[in-house]
Amino acid sequence: MSSDHHAHNPGFISKYVFSLDHKVIGVQYTVTSLIFLFFGFSLMMIMRWQLAYPGESIPLVGGWLGKYLVDNNGVLLPEGYNALGAMHGTIMVFLGVVPLAVGGFGNYVMPLQIGAPDMAFPKLNMASYWVYFLGGVTMLAGFFVPGGAANSGWTSYPPLADIANTVGTHPFWNGQTVWLLGMVLLITSSLLGSVNFIVTIMHLRVKGLTMFRLPFFVWAQFVTSFLLLLAFPPLEAAGVLQLMDRAFHTSFFMPEGLVVSGVVQDQFAGGGSPLLWQHLFWFLAHPEVYVLILPAIGIVGEIIANNTRRPLWGYKTLVYSVIFLGFMSFVVWAHHMFLTGMGTAMSTFFQTTTMIISIPSVVILTALLLSLWQGSIRFTVPMLFALSFLPMFAIGGLTGLPLGLSASDIQLHDTYYVIGHFHYVVAPGTIMALLGGIYFWYPKVTGRKMSTFLGHLHFWPSFVFMNTVFFPMFMVGLAGISRRLWDQTEYVQGIDVQGWVRMSSWGAWALGLAQIPFIINFFYSAFAGKKVNENPWKATTLEWAAPSPPPHGNFAEVPVAYRGPYEYSVPDAKEDFHPQHVPDSQLV
Amino acid sequence: MSSELLPHTLEAHPVTGMYNGKFGVWLFLASEVMLFGALFSAYILLRTHGDFPSHKETLLDYRFGALNTFLLITSSVTMVMAWASFKLNDPGKGKMYLWITVILSCAFLFIKIKFEYLHKIHEGITPSYSTFYGIYYCMTGLHGLHILGGVVVMLYFLTVGAGLWNKNPHQFTNRIECTGLYWHFVDLVWIFLFPVFYLL
Amino acid sequence: MAASAEEVRKSIKSYMLVFGALAVLTVITVAASWLKVSVALGIFIALVIASVKGSLVASVFMHLTGEKATLYWVLIISAFFFILLILIPVIQNSETAHLIDQVT
Incomplete structure (x- = not known):
């Protein structure tokens, strides 16, 4: 790139804090979201104590949690349990996984994979990170306002959420209102990011990189960006309406004459519909599920192609499936609402669309599985994570089918079965894939490889304990335990499954310990890892044509794409991989 | 700084036919369609759902609404004329049209706040009065915030950002075009808000 | 699109025409609200007029026709x-x- 970049010497602040470089912003996103992920997970580790040993004081941290979460003996309060649950969900989804998958990986890897010098709007990119950061701080501020953090669940269903945290607290600085403000900021951040992603992918591809030569990961990001762009605004609207309900006592979600805990809610004029919120919320939140999954699928695709040394099986099928998946994800939202008294015609419609959307998911999974066929697989650390994604994502997906059928959903709705199902998709599925992605692209970001030994020490316990945490939830749920109980042993069926609950809790704590090798590896390898060249995995896509770490402006010279993204093991070739940027004349 | 070097900052992409900024604004507007779409949907649901007054009872004065509609339509014309003037290399005229747009939008906001909101609030009709007024304040308020945002952007190009015209008139004109796209969209939303709240 | 100066000058004419149309349609929509028709028909008329106005703004002011x-x-x-x-x-x-x- 030209001298303009070096015309002035940027100071520390503009280079690392308010940076316009997509790579720095990507790393900022990655580190921030990993911290949030661990924080959100810690909330859950506290909740699991109450579930495993109801009414006993929380060891180690019980005295530190403050009066909104625990009583004088360090026992988790019911309100505190609800607050931790709501914040766990919100933080994991909106502050952890999405920013890591889209903000972190998307920002860092996608422009490199299309050979671009940066994102199309660098300033917008910086703004989207800082709005996200502000949204995160606002969310966390909820723990410190009078009355404690939001405790109406991550879904914030009214009428409960309209009146929660209002008695005896500040009219504005209370948990649920702060939650809504935080959400508005996070949604704004995602919108800025998605506009940037779409323009970048459409406009900044290098010469020769047609849409069907794009790496699968870029396609996943492209569809994800459209989901973010079009699904998030309805939630923003709903958030504004709920904010109005709470701050100005409008009645968008409040029916007339509602009585809660013996108190007539007559500060509201009434006339609203609580189900309006559910429609608007799930209009976002179902596409949101695919926002969580698609980048992970993209990462798994990259890792599998690279480590099987074979082209992805059915690249075009994968691309069309992802597009179809993204499109269909807008038409299934009401399957979250089968139990709201929906008529049979409507539930049949949404049940049908839900069954249809499972088809592209299965196609994708099958294509990824078939990609392994006859490959000479290298079991590198990222590949282990990618391989573990396949069966665990399959468990998550298949257990979703009974929830999508309105008849079986009556039994399973709002039980731990649901919790088990979507955690299998997002935690052992998406998070394992994202961790694999970190091992895969770490050499590109730092110029050093992460330790393989620590990687194995991270992977195997994580793999085992992920299942230890989430598999028992299916048993607990099938026994009929509702998902938001503070103390399930108050019910007879809860006592019966207490063994499974404890297994799940111990699994969660062990899973927390299993992350220690990863944390050590993450920081230690940054300055002590084995130095690598620009293409340590012998990969084909364009990001490996840039130096490791890539300088400002990314490529020494603007690359040209000569072929598709996964030309591995081309018959009769000298090398088993043909990078996209190397012309035919220099091969063979 | 580095953004000036990025491809298609100035020149349209051959496939999409747009430069980066224009494509970005259109995508943003697509998301805005969904934002206001959700609110219109909420309006329809509330209206068909329960006790929802018709306009005969609501006593929103359609004359203010109609006057504001004229103001916004006119501001849309002056906006597009501002862009055309810059395009025709006549920055003096362009700035004049931009100033008129700013004045018209301020007049819109003034009427909205002084004669409508404050008047109603004075009568005790706050957002909590009924679901009609709730959604009315919410949608027109959000629309008003969009107007305010547009005014801020225009004032920026008339003052602090005006220097770009001398450095790179092409880029400046592009930015005015993007502002215009946003502005016309805000106008378009009002074209629907007016009958929905004042006439139906 | 309006790429050249000549085309811009030409399109200014259409801007003025659209301005006139929008003003007239606003008057019509107010007048139509006084018609004694059923609520459903009233809503239909108002929304049709609003849609016509909206498409005029989108296609001419926002240059959608040239995209x-x-x-x-x-x-x-x-x-x-x-x-x-x-x-x-x-x-x-x-x-x-x-x-x-x-x-x-």
Whole structure:
């Protein structure tokens, strides 16, 4: 790139804090979201104590949690349990996984994979990170306002959420209102990011990189960006309406004459519909599920192609499936609402669309599985994570089918079965894939490889304990335990499954310990890892044509794409991989 | 700084036919369609759902609404004329049209706040009065915030950002075009808000 | 598009025409609200007029007529999802109707 970049010497602040470089912003996103992920997970580790040993004081941290979460003996309060649950969900989804998958990986890897010098709007990119950061701080501020953090669940269903945290607290600085403000900021951040992603992918591809030569990961990001762009605004609207309900006592979600805990809610004029919120919320939140999954699928695709040394099986099928998946994800939202008294015609419609959307998911999974066929697989650390994604994502997906059928959903709705199902998709599925992605692209970001030994020490316990945490939830749920109980042993069926609950809790704590090798590896390898060249995995896509770490402006010279993204093991070739940027004349 | 070097900052992409900024604004507007779409949907649901007054009872004065509609339509014309003037290399005229747009939008906001909101609030009709007024304040308020945002952007190009015209008139004109796209969209939303709240 | 100066000058004429049309349509929509027709027909008329005005703004002021297919696709997708959003009340009301049937 030209001298303009070096015309002035940027100071520390503009280079690392308010940076316009997509790579720095990507790393900022990655580190921030990993911290949030661990924080959100810690909330859950506290909740699991109450579930495993109801009414006993929380060891180690019980005295530190403050009066909104625990009583004088360090026992988790019911309100505190609800607050931790709501914040766990919100933080994991909106502050952890999405920013890591889209903000972190998307920002860092996608422009490199299309050979671009940066994102199309660098300033917008910086703004989207800082709005996200502000949204995160606002969310966390909820723990410190009078009355404690939001405790109406991550879904914030009214009428409960309209009146929660209002008695005896500040009219504005209370948990649920702060939650809504935080959400508005996070949604704004995602919108800025998605506009940037779409323009970048459409406009900044290098010469020769047609849409069907794009790496699968870029396609996943492209569809994800459209989901973010079009699904998030309805939630923003709903958030504004709920904010109005709470701050100005409008009645968008409040029916007339509602009585809660013996108190007539007559500060509201009434006339609203609580189900309006559910429609608007799930209009976002179902596409949101695919926002969580698609980048992970993209990462798994990259890792599998690279480590099987074979082209992805059915690249075009994968691309069309992802597009179809993204499109269909807008038409299934009401399957979250089968139990709201929906008529049979409507539930049949949404049940049908839900069954249809499972088809592209299965196609994708099958294509990824078939990609392994006859490959000479290298079991590198990222590949282990990618391989573990396949069966665990399959468990998550298949257990979703009974929830999508309105008849079986009556039994399973709002039980731990649901919790088990979507955690299998997002935690052992998406998070394992994202961790694999970190091992895969770490050499590109730092110029050093992460330790393989620590990687194995991270992977195997994580793999085992992920299942230890989430598999028992299916048993607990099938026994009929509702998902938001503070103390399930108050019910007879809860006592019966207490063994499974404890297994799940111990699994969660062990899973927390299993992350220690990863944390050590993450920081230690940054300055002590084995130095690598620009293409340590012998990969084909364009990001490996840039130096490791890539300088400002990314490529020494603007690359040209000569072929598709996964030309591995081309018959009769000298090398088993043909990078996209190397012309035919220099091969063979 | 580095953004000036990025491809298609100035020149349209051959496939999409747009430069980066224009494509970005259109995508943003697509998301805005969904934002206001959700609110219109909420309006329809509330209206068909329960006790929802018709306009005969609501006593929103359609004359203010109609006057504001004229103001916004006119501001849309002056906006597009501002862009055309810059395009025709006549920055003096362009700035004049931009100033008129700013004045018209301020007049819109003034009427909205002084004669409508404050008047109603004075009568005790706050957002909590009924679901009609709730959604009315919410949608027109959000629309008003969009107007305010547009005014801020225009004032920026008339003052602090005006220097770009001398450095790179092409880029400046592009930015005015993007502002215009946003502005016309805000106008378009009002074209629907007016009958929905004042006439139906 | 209006790429050349000549085309810009030409399009200024159409801007003025659209301005006139929008003003006239605003008067018509106010006048139509005084017609003694059923509520449904009144809503239909008002929305048709608003849609005509909206398309004039989009196609002329926003130069949509001169754009390429990519943008049309983006807008078609958003229009589709917009319609889905607007259908929420229909879905919701079919639920409520079903419940009322059960009660009565």
